[in-house]
Amino acid sequence: MLALDIRNINKKYEDFQLKDVSFQLEKGYIMGFIGANGAGKTTTIKSILNLTRIDSGEIRIMDKAMHTHELELKQEIGSAFGDINFYMRNKIKTLTNVIKIFYHNWNDETYYSYLKKFNLNENKKIAELSTGMKVKYRLALALSHGAKLLILDEPTSGLDPVARDNLLDIFQELVEDGEISILFSTHITSDLEKCADYITYIDNGRIINSAEKEEFIDAYRLVNGKAEQLDLIKNDLISYKKNSFGFTGLIHTQDFDPSLDIKSTIPNLEEIMIYCAKKEDAHV
Amino acid sequence: MNIAISNTSDKPIYQQLFEQISAQILKGELESGYSLPPIRQAATELRVSIITVKKAWEELERLGLIYTVTGKGCFVAELSPDEMLQRRKEMILKQMMIDISYYKSFGFTIEEVYELLKEVY
Incomplete structure (x- = not known):
């Protein structure tokens, strides 16, 4: 089954456009989404999540069309953006209590097990968390509402090498049982050399290549x-x-x-x- | 099972996996019936992609070194002594071909190489 199936997305801005962006991600695998700054990674991700309206194209997630099943699908998607922050002065605990009511499948037990696993203290304020901790908190939230598809925009940027390595370990553990799929964008390509199964490369709004990693490199x-x-x-x-x-x-x-x-x-x-x-x- | 992956090697990772495991099987370090770890678990532990491990396992299976039991996993195949010897020969021949072209590039004749070989073997 395809966790993510994107066909011919077009989106025109005044000075930039996505042109016929298409790629597919098989369920249970990790895809690295690479490209230079301004190549269209974030625009593509926002288009997938319907945070920006596309001019044309089709987005299917786990065999359902995003434009007809958006609310239902968003229960199953966990997303994180590098530069969007929560209310900084609130405690983790307070935020979680607000966020969890949006999700039908929220599971407190799972949530606390991830807090423990990621060493997050729920009485800490967001402002007190390091960049790595914030990413982990995002993941904990996503996983606690049973997300099957994680869409992460630059989750490793701003992390030190140890924290990055740690996060990549977590990604691999998450896909191990074959249920969860991950799409993450990055320009730190060494993150992908090891753990990514598929690579999609975007440049200037166009997909240059999307393939299984070794095939991609071997070309x-x-x-x-x-x-x-x-x-x-x-x-x-x-x-x-x-x-x-x-x-x-x-x-x-x-x-x-x-x-x-x-x-x-x-x-x-x-x-x-x-x-x-x-x-x-x-x-x- | 021992595996050491080098990221700076010119060889693709799946090939490194394949070569190291097949060498261990042919040297008898992994006995027939030995159960290989599941693909996804091996990928996490080795910190390589799932498809990389899958490719290596497939290559091992294609050459009859391992077999798959659906739902149970992959196991080291049983090879007859003759077959084992044959495969071991193929293995060192492959390395020899690489080494020989290196000797030739220095202009050594087979006799000269043979003398050197006898000295150091």
Whole structure:
């Protein structure tokens, strides 16, 4: 079953637009949603949650259309945005008591077990929580109302390496029994190298690629050659950088001719993003 | 079962998993009937994606090193001694091919390599 099925979303703003954004997330898996700042990650996420109106396209969550089942589906979605805060001066306890009445399936037992697991003290004020604690509090809330799909916008940004690692561990534990699916956006690609099952890459409002992670990476090669070899391969490269030792460039695996005496390696997500973004720049 | 994953290796992670487990099976460190951890659990513990583990397990199964019992999990297959020997040979041949091309790149002849090999083996 698809936890999330997005087809041809279009949304036009004055100076930016989402163009035919489509991707699918299988239930029980983690998808990393990557792209540079301003590429359209948050706009896409807001569109999914109907926090912004789309011009056209279809959003289905767990086999139900969002536009006809929004209230019902929102019971099953947990979302968190990096930059939207709660009332800072309230205690966790006070906030939770307000929030829980919106959810039919709220479970106090689950809630307290997550508070304990995440080391959250319900008598603390939101203002006293660290960035990592706030994300965990969001997760605790989502999981306590039985959310099956977690949509998280930059949950790891602003976290130190230890807190990030800790959060990624939690993500993996959550999907372990195959019931919960997670879509999270990030520009810290190392977060995804390990734990994400699928990668969706958006650039300038368009999906460049959405695929199973290893397939995604395997579609590209990073090539390293001598300066005089550049002309042989230049036209096939997505983009390249020159230095005094030669050049480094990114190429689609299918375009790479292994008979050329040029060294190729498997790139990481960051390299793919950097070279693809460089290509966009070249067109402007 | 021992697994050490390197993120800086040129090999994809599923391949590292596959190679390490198949080596342990062929060396007899994992006996036939040994039960492999469930895919999702292994993914969490190894901190790799679920699909990565799935691919490695599938590759092991394709080569007949493990088998799946629906609802119960994956187990190390039983190989006959002949088959075991054959597979072990294939395993070291693969490594030899890599090493040999390295020796050749330095211009050593087979005799010279053989002498060196006898010295250090």
